Amino acid sequence: MRAGKRAKGHVLKAARLGPRDVLHVGSAGLRSRPVRVVLSALGIAIGIATMVAVVGISSSSKAQLIRELDALGTNMLVASPGEAMFSGEQVTLPPDAAGRVARVDGVQDVGATGDLAERSVRRSEKIPEDETGGISVKASTEGLLKVLRGRMAHGSWFNAANSRYPSVVLGHVAAARLGITSPGQQVWIDDRYYTVIGILDALPLAPDIERSALTGWSASKKLLGFDGRPTSVYERSTDASVDTVRKLLAASIDPENPRNVQVTDPSSALRAKAATEGAFSTLLLGLGGIALLVGGVGVANTMIISVLERRYEIGLRRSLGATRGQIRVQFVTESLMLSGLGGAAGVALGAAATAAYAVSGGLPWVVPPWSMAGGFAATLAIGTAAGLYPAIRAARLSPTLALHAT
Structure with missing residues (x-):
């Protein structure tokens, strides 16, 4: 009788996903659609590359002027x-x-x-x-x-x-x-x-x-x-x-x-x-920010399409015990990884563009660390914002309706 009471009062809890599990489920969608991932990440990469290159070229030119001033006095x-x-x-x-x-x-x-x-x-x-x-x-x-x-x-x-x-x-x-x-x-x-x-x-x-x-x-x-x-x-x-x-x-x-x-x-x-070397860089930074915003919209669009295409997967996971929070974490992680991939590529492209400009003009190669760190952080922020709505939408799907729709 006591055992029956304990069984009756027992509440099942969903298993917690560790960091490794989160990365695995979050990257599953990226691995299955590589072409879409590259195209979506490209918009982010272009925006970050523009911003890093503008700051880097401006800093390189300023460093050259300061070097000339030191030499000329x-x-x-x-x-x-x-x-x-x-x-x-x-x-x-x-x-x-x-x-x-x-x-x-x-x-x-x-x-x-x-x-x-x-x-x-x-x-x-x-x-x-x-x-x-x-x-x-x-x-x-x-x-x-x-x-x-x-x-x-x-x-x-x-x-x-x-x-x-x-x-x-x-x-x-x-x-x-x-x-x-x-x-x-x-x-x-x-x-x-x-x-x-x-x-x-x-x-x-x-x-x-x-x-x-x-x-x-x-x-x-x-x-x-x-x-x-x-x-x-x-x-x-x-x-x-x-x-x-x-x-x-x-x-x-x-x-x-x-x-x-x-x-x-x-x-x-x-x-x-x-x-005033960076005064004329404001316009280009603004253009880079617009490109970054467009890239974020592209990521959000990719994630929404991904939710629609993977409704059966979402319904199956929900029916096997996955919570709404775990579904949200999965798609936000996927969005972050997609944006982070584009951000890393953009930082590398921006640094490379600055290096090419510096070498061709005989300037010192200067890329401020804050520009690279700030650019990458911006991609993560955009990735989070772009993935929130699709993640919430995925978490709200009814397991029964998701499985029935397929």
Whole structure:
């Protein structure tokens, strides 16, 4: 009698599914329909690949700019004539402006250039004077290259000997426009040929010099009528004294009217570019997010179709004792695995695309870990959301009706 009571009061409980069992039943649908799985995961992969690649390419470009800044330094300032406040006359710097700057405490190196506005450089005297190709002629001091931390792509820079004779150093853009490929060739300036003694490498901090033909300071005075007044004075100071030198520079060059001297920082443009490198990536990130959302809709559609096609399996499992919760877990797991597969593929594709871009452009390969982790986490979140409705719908199927429908 007591045994009968115990039997009558005994309640059967559904067996719990372990993690291994959950993965097994969750992957069953994926293994049986590989083509559909690949196509569904592709939408997720495209969205994640776009997002990772956009962040990676932006970070790689920013890393390259920071590398350039470290190499070029942020301790260079340029002094140039400003605008007269009342007279309206053209402001000029004194002939000894470079010497005055050199005496400022903290200044290490000084160089200067002077514009020769009425002179043009041509490949030969037979080319019309008005066809300048956008190339300007400048007088240059011997210390300019050191201040700019520039390098010679070919040939040599000015020294005490060659700066007195009709010789010229070309910026790499000017050399390309003139068709000059090596030192020893000649160009026509004013009324004579000048021998090219060197071609400069790229100068990110001085783009105007890249498009110029530079002549020696002494030769410019003797042969081109240069008055010796610099148009731009470049200086390098210690990192600790940059702010102090900036405050003293204008007053040192023109004590009577320091407002007539304009002081600029060429590296500020690179810093601003590095700071805003990801500004134009917002649109592409938005497009990647839309692609990811479309991929999530595709996953949800795949899961709904899977529920409809597997009604007999669901009814059979329910009749054998599977609970609604276990059915929900099965289909949510299947959705997560489908999205996770697409997310992993997308992260790999995005990293590969970034690597290809970096190698082709000579940039450092930088893919922030947070972008990969965030992208993969987004796929899991979308997989969960996409699988909830199909899972709930599957769990609500009546075992009798599901078996009868087949």
